[in-house]
Amino acid sequence: MARLILVLLWAVVLAPLVGAGDLPDAVKDPKWWEKREKRTDIRYPHNAHMEVMDEEGDSCMLCHSFAPNAMADESKLKPLTTISNEPLKAVCHDCHVTEQRGPWRCNLCHDDKTKIWPEDHRFGYIDHHGEAARRDEAACKECHLDLAFCTNCHFRRDTMGTGYHPLGYRTLHGLSVKVDTLDCGRCHNQVYCETCHARTRYQ
Amino acid sequence: MLLWLLGTGIAAAGAEDSYATTKKLPPLHHVIGVVLPEEMKTPKRLPLREDRELRCPTCHGIEDIDKVPYRRIDRSLPDFLRGGPYDELETFCYECHEEDKFKRPNIHILLDKNGKLQEEHCTYCHEEVHRERDRPLRAPDYKLRLPPENLCYGCHLKTPHFNALEHQDSKPDAQMKLHMKDSKERYGIILPLSREGKVMCPTCHAPHQPGVIDALNPAVGQVDNADLETGVSYREHPWDAVVREDKKARLETLSEQNGQRFELGYRRIDKEVLLRLPAKNGELCLACHQFDE
Numbered sequence: 001m002a003r004l005i006l007v008l009l010w011a012v013v014l015a016p017l018v019g020a021g022d023l024p025d026a027v028k029d030p031k032w033w034e035k036r037e038k039r040t041d042i043r044y045p046h047n048a049h050m051e052v053m054d055e056e057g058d059s060c061m062l063c064h065s066f067a068p069n070a071m072a073d074e075s076k077l078k079p080l081t082t083i084s085n086e087p088l089k090a091v092c093h094d095c096h097v098t099e100q101r102g103p104w105r106c107n108l109c110h111d112d113k114t115k116i117w118p119e120d121h122r123f124g125y126i127d128h129h130g131e132a133a134r135r136d137e138a139a140c141k142e143c144h145l146d147l148a149f150c151t152n153c154h155f156r157r158d159t160m161g162t163g164y165h166p167l168g169y170r171t172l173h174g175l176s177v178k179v180d181t182l183d184c185g186r187c188h189n190q191v192y193c194e195t196c197h198a199r200t201r202y203q
Numbered sequence: 204m205l206l207w208l209l210g211t212g213i214a215a216a217g218a219e220d221s222y223a224t225t226k227k228l229p230p231l232h233h234v235i236g237v238v239l240p241e242e243m244k245t246p247k248r249l250p251l252r253e254d255r256e257l258r259c260p261t262c263h264g265i266e267d268i269d270k271v272p273y274r275r276i277d278r279s280l281p282d283f284l285r286g287g288p289y290d291e292l293e294t295f296c297y298e299c300h301e302e303d304k305f306k307r308p309n310i311h312i313l314l315d316k317n318g319k320l321q322e323e324h325c326t327y328c329h330e331e332v333h334r335e336r337d338r339p340l341r342a343p344d345y346k347l348r349l350p351p352e353n354l355c356y357g358c359h360l361k362t363p364h365f366n367a368l369e370h371q372d373s374k375p376d377a378q379m380k381l382h383m384k385d386s387k388e389r390y391g392i393i394l395p396l397s398r399e400g401k402v403m404c405p406t407c408h409a410p411h412q413p414g415v416i417d418a419l420n421p422a423v424g425q426v427d428n429a430d431l432e433t434g435v436s437y438r439e440h441p442w443d444a445v446v447r448e449d450k451k452a453r454l455e456t457l458s459e460q461n462g463q464r465f466e467l468g469y470r471r472i473d474k475e476v477l478l479r480l481p482a483k484n485g486e487l488c489l490a491c492h493q494f495d496e
Binding site for chain 2: 045046047048050053054057058059060061062064065066067068069070071072074076077078079080081083084085086088089090091094
């Protein structure tokens with residue numbers, strides 16, 4: 001009985017006190033730079049840029065402005081400072097995209113492509129990308145800098161791989177053609193078909 | 204109860220303070236009702252009364268501003284101060300007051316042309332002049348007039364440049380302190396923190412003109428092309444246009460919210476002054492900050 005009382009006493013009175021020290025600190029508003037640390041959509045390796053910044057004659061202050069400020073009202077200055085500290089897409093892209101003086105693979109800095117791709121890429125875009133490319137090829141090239149991104153599929157001839165179509169599709173493709181010929185025409189022109197069909201005819 | 208609340212609300216609304224109802228000016232307001240001496244020249248767009256008395260409309264372009272409750276006055280309106288908006292309030296003051304008479308001396312210029320100590324400048328910050336310049340002082344013997352974290356605010360605002368406020372709030376963690384210790388040893392400088400261990404103006408800025416303290420003293424830590432007469436100078440840079448374009452949309456949104464126009468550009472620092480290490484190549488920043496990759 002005495003043991004039972006001791007156990008109950010521990011559970012009701014002492015146990016909560018022991019755990020009290022483990023309570024998390026009051027939640028503080030994170031500073032802007034702490035929030036930026038948590039961002040996963042842009043990666044900026046500082047050390048990798050030190051040398052080139054030095055060569056260019058720039059420094060940390062290109063992105064983190066320490067320019068003179070005439071605004072003394074802190075409530076207005078803080079949002080203004082936040083904007084001044086925002087990543088400079090145009091400056092990054094000047095080297096990495098426009099001039100391609102630096103590595104230019106998008107996923108080098110943007111590790112989640114869904115955060116930077118256009119809205120129309122979100123659903124079924126692969127089926128309609130040909131039309132968009134014909135309409136405004138330059139828009140595609142803003143992100144897809146390497147033509148290999150297109151040719152890796154379009155010039156693909158390794159029929160062993162699955163590619164765009166599932167494995168074994170060659171056997172069944174006649175059925176698809178009969179059901180929706182236009183769908184094939186999104187990617188393939190008549191020459192593509194005739195290259196094989198004409199050959200088999202002659203044989 | 205509802206009637207009581209309604210009555211209180213109406214009474215509170217009627218009690219909104221304006222100059223006309225209270226005859227009290229806001230804190231730190233310029234005096235009014237004074238007759239200006241003949242020798243004081245004022246521009247025509249700042250109208251005085253016939254007897255040269257200074258009134259509300261002399262400075263303010265907002266109609267009947269004395270009848271508008273203080274908290275309803277929109278200070279962001281361009282004509283809040285006639286001819287505004289002004290980037291610096293002093294520009295407006297000098298419309299009537301002579302700039303030269305009110306110009307503060309640059310007390311960081313501590314040596315005259317002969318290299319002699321201008322002692323009256325030392326005593327802006329120190330209670331006593333330390334004349335034995337060969338003998339280094341220890342921190343407790345500085346005899347500063349205010350704690351070092353507050354001293355600069357006697358003359359400077361807390362917001363002289365972007366990211367100043369953000370730094371003043373911050374307290375280096377243990378890892379950063381270790382890195383700062385390394386930097387101090389590497390460069391032979393000091394990077395002093397406040398009594399609370401926070402970053403303060405003198406953490407990055409060295410207040411003494413080169414030549415005042417023995418060059419081997421870690422407290423000197425100065426950029427070598429300092430010109431205190433001209434101060435910090437900048438060079439234009441082609442990326443100014445890039446930065447402006449990049450920030451444009453966000454600044455326009457902020458301007459709409461605040462009713463005030465904001466601009467952000469980029470100029471490279473050409474010459475810098477009163478810094479413990481050069482900032483224009485990032486050395487000063489990297490004395491505290493370090494990165495894993």
